[in-house]
Amino acid sequence: MTISPDLSMAATAIGGALAAYLLLGEPWLGRRVYASLACRRATEPGALVRYFTFTIVAWWAFAALTVAVLLLSPGTSAADLGVAAPDDLTFAVPLVLLCSVAAALSGRHFRDLAEEGKHVPGRAAIAAMLPRTARERRFAMAAAVTDGVCAELVYRGLLIAFGVGALGLPLYAAAALSLAVYALAGWYQGGTGIVVFGLFGTLLTGLYLASGSLLVPVVVHVALSARDLTIPAPEAPCAEGGTA
Incomplete structure (x- = not known):
């Protein structure tokens, strides 16, 4: 995969401002907003x-x-921002199908664990955002799709292009920098969240670099986000979410 973005001054200013927010503002704001949700979840419908x-x-x-x-x-x-068809469909299509099936099977397993009253890996960290009503589930699915599409476009598409076009970094160095910024977004779940986001981001970044298209990581991201947001909520979301 190769890209050669040539950003204008206006585009560099916008991209730089957004990158600065994602690095310095998003981790703090995300943690603050989620903590507020965790405390209000049980008392505010x-x-x-x-x-x-x-x-x-x-x-x-x-x-x-x-x-x-x-x-x-x-x-x-x-294409410099990843908005293009995958370089090799014979690689991309089976990979997307495999990841989608894995997300569906693991999601079914998590729901079975929840129904049996057993520990569900990772549930406590996102307990406050797990839906309980049909309306909440609709919004959760909309959020999962939004997260998959927009986060990939911004973190993988824009930040890597900005690193190459504005900072003059090699492609893989720009990808590593964007991955570090993405990992920090997991701070709302605490230190473990940063590690989880780092591992998840490594998978998504690898899929993007291997396929040359954001389509592959977008589909995988949406599938896994939808899986996580369909895990049955625990009995006391405020208590568990507040310790995330």
Whole structure:
């Protein structure tokens, strides 16, 4: 995979501001907002819907800024931000199917564990955002799709292109930098969250670099986010979420 983004001054300013926010602001704000949700979840019926609404609006705004970076840079193509078909469909399609099946099977296993009252790996860290009603589940699915599409476009597409085009980094160095920024976004789950996001981001970054397209990591990201947000909520989400 090779990219050669040529960012204009305006695009560099927008991309730099967004990158700075993702590095310095997003970890702090994400932790603060999630902690607030965890404390209000049990007493405010609409807290989770408001949380998902805020998240969805924010991420689509970031995606719009990413599109603005592309439109303001005549020397940059959509493919430089990963918006292109995979280089090799014979590699991409089976990989997407395999990951989707793995997400479905592991999701079924997690739900079985929850129904049996057993420990579900990772559930405590996201307990406050697990839906309980049909309305909450609809918003959760919308958030999962938004997370998969927008996070990949911003973290993988924009940040890697910004690292190459604005900072002059080699492709893999730019990818490593974007991965570090993405890992910090997991701070709302504590130190373990940073590690989990780092491992998950490594998978997604590898899929992007191997396929040359954001389509592959987007599908995998959506599948795994949807899996996590369909895990049955525990009995006391506020207590568990507050310790995340």
